[in-house]
Amino acid sequence: MGREQTRMQSLQPDPAARYRNVLEALWRIIRTEGLWRPMRGLNVTATGAGPAHALYFACYEKLKKTLSDVIHPGGNSHIANGAAGCVATLLHDAAMNPAEVVKQRMQMYNSPYHRVTDCVRAVWQNEGAGAFYRSYTTQLTMNVPFQAIHFMTYEFLQEHFNPQRRYNPSSHVLSGACAGAVAAAATTPLDVCKTLLNTQESLALNSNITGHITGMASAFRTVYQVGGVTAYFRGVQARVIYQIPSTAIAWSVYEFFKYLITKRQEEWRAAK
Numbered sequence: 001m002g003r004e005q006t007r008m009q010s011l012q013p014d015p016a017a018r019y020r021n022v023l024e025a026l027w028r029i030i031r032t033e034g035l036w037r038p039m040r041g042l043n044v045t046a047t048g049a050g051p052a053h054a055l056y057f058a059c060y061e062k063l064k065k066t067l068s069d070v071i072h073p074g075g076n077s078h079i080a081n082g083a084a085g086c087v088a089t090l091l092h093d094a095a096m097n098p099a100e101v102v103k104q105r106m107q108m109y110n111s112p113y114h115r116v117t118d119c120v121r122a123v124w125q126n127e128g129a130g131a132f133y134r135s136y137t138t139q140l141t142m143n144v145p146f147q148a149i150h151f152m153t154y155e156f157l158q159e160h161f162n163p164q165r166r167y168n169p170s171s172h173v174l175s176g177a178c179a180g181a182v183a184a185a186a187t188t189p190l191d192v193c194k195t196l197l198n199t200q201e202s203l204a205l206n207s208n209i210t211g212h213i214t215g216m217a218s219a220f221r222t223v224y225q226v227g228g229v230t231a232y233f234r235g236v237q238a239r240v241i242y243q244i245p246s247t248a249i250a251w252s253v254y255e256f257f258k259y260l261i262t263k264r265q266e267e268w269r270a271a272k
Contacts, residue, residue: 052095057254059088060151076159078152085151089143097139098132104195135197138216142190146183153179154251167259173248180247184240189232191239193219 067080102119113119123131157175162168196219213222223231 047099049096049099052092053250055095056088056092059091060084061258063087076155078155081151081155082148085147086144089140089147093136093139093143097136100139101132101135134214135194138190138194138197138219141216142187142194145190146187149186150179150183150247153182154247167255169252169256172252172255176251177244177248179251180243181240183247184243185236188236188239189220189223190216192223192232192234195235196222 061084063084064080067083068075068077071077071080101123102116105119105123106113106116113122154175157178158165158171161175162171193216197213213219227234
């Protein structure tokens with residue numbers, strides 16, 4: 001799904017890579033480029049996702065508790081949830097940004113890269129190490145509001161679906177899916193700009209733009225110049241569809257291991 005989202009967010013796609021919707025994109029990619037083509041870049045994403053998510057949830061859980069005790073002792077604070085999510089995003093994105101750059105370049109139509117190492121070497125030699133973090137500020141600008149909306153929505157839904165805050169897999173899946181969908185739709189314009197910064201579409205650079213596109217402001221101007229207001233919402237359907245299972249799985253797995261660890265700790269304390 002990530003590949004379909006990347007291509008649908010392209011500002012000036014190749015005629016052979018113009019898609020009307022997600023299903024058509026997936027079908028045509030498989031038919032013309034092979035069954036495994038949509039999976040390109042998955043290995044680098046998986047490599048970065050492990051440590052990134054460990055930092056992410058550990059930081060979130062610690063800060064949420066600390067800030068909640070200050071803002072609303074003994075209760076749940078949506079401000080604390082949002083703030084904790086924002087700070088956790090700084091660590092998560094620092095680990096994931098290089099992997100995201102490589103993944104998106106490998107997913108572009110007619111990408112010259114067949115292996116992760118080829119892509120990393122080419123980017124390093126041609127553009128320098130800074131290219132792996134060229135979109136970091138835009139990534140943060142997108143992900144900070146995304147995660148603030150995401151965590152606040154999740155915790156808000158948990159108060160309604162699971163007020164006792166017990167381990168309840170169905171409520172975690174539903175709350176996670178809804179929270180991801182809301183946050184994804186709201187931050188699509190920023191994701192379009194991030195995709196442009198990561199891929200530096202050569203066709204966009206030929207549209208009276210010189211040099212590299214750097215920074216969110218430059219990316220916003222380029223997107224508007226090339227495609228107008230509607231270009232900011234390219235790929236919104238794919239982005240929402242991608243985030244629904246992604247956040248549902250992430251929250252259900254996180255809550256499951258949190259439940260197991262908490263249960264083991266309680267049993268250990270009881271046995272002492």
